Amino acid sequence: MKRLLVSVLTALSLVAVAVPASAAEAPPKVASGPCQYTPTPDDPAVRPVSLPRDPKHTPDHGSVDVAVFSNQGLLPLRLDRAQAPCTVQSFLHLAAHGFYNQTTCHRLTAYPTLKVLQCGDPSGTGEGGPGYKFRDELPTTLPPAPSDPTGKRRTYARGLLAMANAGPDTNGSQFFVVYGDSSLLPNYTVFGTVGSAGLRTLDRVAAGGIQPSADTPPGKTPVDGKPVRKTDLELVLPLCLFCGR
DSSP states (O other), X not given: OXXXXXXXXXXXXXXXXXXXXXXXXXXXXXXXXXXXXEEOTTSOOSSOOOOOOOOSSOOOSSEEEEEEEETTEEOOEEEETTTOHHHHHHHHHHHHTTTTTTEEOOEEEOBTTBEEEEEOOTTXXXXXXXXXXXXXXXXXXXXXXXXXXXXXXXXXXXXEEEEOOSSTTOBOSOEEEEEEOEEEOSOSOEEEEEOHHHHHHHHHHHHTOBOOOTTSOTTOOOOEEOBSSOOEEEEEEESSSSTTO
């Protein structure tokens, strides 16, 4: 299940061809390089897409800019290969193959310690992904969250770009952008930042608030759900030749 964060945040989806039994029982093929992109047959892709390339030497230096055009405004991203090479490789692969185009950001949160917009599921439900998973590349330099007396949580600062997940090593296509400093266990891969124009877009979306759900008590302002200002990613365009292919 791809509803990242919920458990963390509140304290914190012809012609039949006969297949030989041996082939049907064969384990799924895993990418051969260090990133180990692994098919998830129990959680198939919501849009057809292949596994990313997994070269022996995954690019691990420099940055890649990605232009994100949304109906609410620009959301420029800068991906950090050194910080999370496998994550950047996957994101560029999905973007280059149009996986993120014409998708809706399905989740906005406004908890005191969690302020993010979550996107990356073409189904718009929070349950969908690319039909594969890959390992975490967890941050090690985030500062302690001042609101956490245990010292375990870290500050995911305004402007960070990170992966959503459903547990260890379950990264797929969903990601979140932080519009206000947030306190989280360091269990989410940080792989880039949002540009200043993107922060203005995020502020606009956040200011619109969150749609009440059937579970919202009367008179209460919801803090987790679909944004009132529906946010569609119309085109996600890597600004590099052949990146992610």
